Amino acid sequence: MSETAMARAARATPPSAARRIRGLSDRAIAWIFVAPTIFLLLAVNIFPLIWTVRLSFTNFRANRPNAEVSWIGLRNYTRILTDDDIWLTMQATAHFLFWTIALQVLIGFALAWLINRKFRHSDMWTTIIVLPMMLSPAVVGNFWTFLYQPQIGLFNYAIAFLTGADPTSFSMIGEVALAPWAIVIVDTWMWTPFVMLICLAGLRSIPDTIYEAAECDRASKWRQFWTLTVPMVLPFLMLAVLFRGIENFKMFDLVVQLTGGGPGNTTTLTSIDLKREAFEKWRTGYASAYAVILFVTVFGLASIYVKALNKVKER
Structure with missing residues (x-):
């Protein structure tokens, strides 16, 4: 001024x-x-x-606000940690987390590496690639539900051809073994561009002089990739894993739009199970204990991961 x-x-x-x-x-x-x-x-x-x-230490139910609330101590926590169905839900969530993060990191880094080569019309292709992450999960869920229908679903026809099933009556989201992979495919399609942008920022932060020095030392392209590119982009990759891990741990809307948690409970993630306990069964105290356990799990794992990320940055 x-x-x-x-x-x-x-x-x-x-x-x-x-x-x-x-x-x-x-x-x-x-x-x-x-x-x-x-x-x-x-x-x-x-x-x-x-x-x-x-x-979480009470038997409170939100649909019975005038009922007497009793202090029950750790009973809710004990019931949750000894419930086999909840452990199956945890396994489904771990499966979803592992495969979505693994695929998004691999594909996202590959796309970032290709775009960073600055070929003709690379900016246009970058814009096209990031379009899926600009859509809302509700729109993406409805769109892919339409693609998974037996009459037109490309994935359905491909897997039906491999398994010998009738493609006109086959749907991935209706098969117990394939429904988890259906939501993995959709989440990977939607959020790989996010990982790509983070990796692209990491690749473009590497000075060209480092590669010029490596070429003077007669380092091959393969050696430059593993000794320069990967270590310098690793903090960005780890940051992308952290963001996607936290987001996918609380994934709800996309799965509900695609499968509703079914068939059976094959795609029932912890967030969906928590919603059922809180707003369908109205076991508010039990659901609060469930939420606390999930919070402590995510917070603990994220804290350990951030410490590892900081050590990588200090190298």
Whole structure:
């Protein structure tokens, strides 16, 4: 701001307000700006978390607000950790996490490496590739549900041809063994561009002088890739894995649109199971304990992973 503009602003400030502002320290002014954000964080994040932890030790049901609420201690946690169905749900979630992250990292890095070569019309292809991640999960779910229909589904016809099934009555999302892979394919199609953009940022942050020095040392392209490109892009890859892991752990809307958790419980992830306990069976205390266990699991794994990421960055 120029001196003239500052002078005009000072003259426009009422004398009473100017005296109050001059009487405040920099620390007080900083707290005035930060306080609303802190209040919102407490109201939106911290208070619900504390309330959830409290409810997890009770038999509270949200559909019976006037019923007597009893303190039952760790009974909800014990029931959850000894429930075989919940462990099957955890396995389904782990399967979904592993394969979506693995495919997205491999395909995303490959696409980023190709686009980074700056071939003709590379910007146009980048725009086309990132289109899926701009769509809402509801739109993507409906779109792929249509593609998985027996009459037109390309994947259905391909697998029906390999298995000898009737393609007009075959659907991936209706098969127990193939439904989990159906949602893996859709999530990979939608979010691989996100991983690609992160990897592309990592590749373009590598100075060209490093490759020039490697060529002077007569290092082959293959050796440059493994000793320069991969180690320098590794922090970006790990960051992409962290983001996609957290997001996919709480995946809900896309799976509901595609399979609804079925057939049977083959695609019932922990987020879907939690929703059923909380809003279909109305076991709010039980669902709160479930949510706390999931929160501790994600927070613990993410903390360990971030420490590993920081060590990689320090190398």
